[in-house]
Amino acid sequence: MINTITPALFAKYPTAEALAQADPVEVEPLIFKSGFYRNKAKALVGMARALVERHGGRVPETMESLVALPGVARKTANVVLGCALGTPAGVIVDTHVTRLSQRLGMTTEEDPVKIEQDLMRLLPREQWTPFANRLIWHGRRVCIAKQPLCEQCGLAPLCPSAQMPGTAAAKPKAKAKPTAKAPAKPKAKAPAKAKAKPATKATR
Numbered sequence: 001m002i003n004t005i006t007p008a009l010f011a012k013y014p015t016a017e018a019l020a021q022a023d024p025v026e027v028e029p030l031i032f033k034s035g036f037y038r039n040k041a042k043a044l045v046g047m048a049r050a051l052v053e054r055h056g057g058r059v060p061e062t063m064e065s066l067v068a069l070p071g072v073a074r075k076t077a078n079v080v081l082g083c084a085l086g087t088p089a090g091v092i093v094d095t096h097v098t099r100l101s102q103r104l105g106m107t108t109e110e111d112p113v114k115i116e117q118d119l120m121r122l123l124p125r126e127q128w129t130p131f132a133n134r135l136i137w138h139g140r141r142v143c144i145a146k147q148p149l150c151e152q153c154g155l156a157p158l159c160p161s162a163q164m165p166g167t168a169a170a171k172p173k174a175k176a177k178p179t180a181k182a183p184a185k186p187k188a189k190a191p192a193k194a195k196a197k198p199a200t201k202a203t204r
């Protein structure tokens with residue numbers, strides 16, 4: 001979706017200076033399809049103005065400077081640093097990386113910043129960006145949110161969440177329903193609280 005939107009956006013506003021002078025209302029129709037377009041239009045224009053005012057219209061090259069821009073958090077900053085500049089400062093954690101790293105048992109966290117910290121500990125620095133990009137592609141094509149295509153997945157033999165009865169992946173699953181819960185471990189936290197409440201009610 002973003003790739004279909006940006007050509008017209010960049011054609012109309014080819015530089016940070018051009019976008020900085022725009023009225024967010026003019027930007028809205030160009031990004032309408034991406035959702036939350038009003039907030040995004042304000043953020044884009046605010047970001048462009050900050051680029052012009054603080055950085056001479058150039059994209060800064062540090063995490064600290066990037067996340068100080070309107071509308072920019074670690075995910076976007078990691079894309080810029082890792083994909084555009086080749087100087088990764090962390091792991092891109094979007095919806096796909098969140099879901100797949102949980103399903104693969106690489107994290108039990110739900111907060112993107114904590115997931116990123118887990119992945120940074122597990123992966124060598126040179127893999128921070130390529131690994132995230134692989135997970136994103138895998139999440140779009142195979143390990144989709146509603147119904148992962150485990151039977152077509154090359155990671156199934158390694159994945160604690162694989163749903164393939166009768167295959168090698170079923171063994172770890174059978175023996176490791178705890179591990180199978182591991183991908184859902186983010187729920188393992190919630191369950192911890194959830195358990196506590198029911199226990200209290202039951203006692204009463």
Ligand code: SF4
Nearest residue numbers: 143148150153159162
């Ligand atoms: S085996 Fe299934 S749950 Fe695991 S990564 Fe592949 S598609 Fe996702």
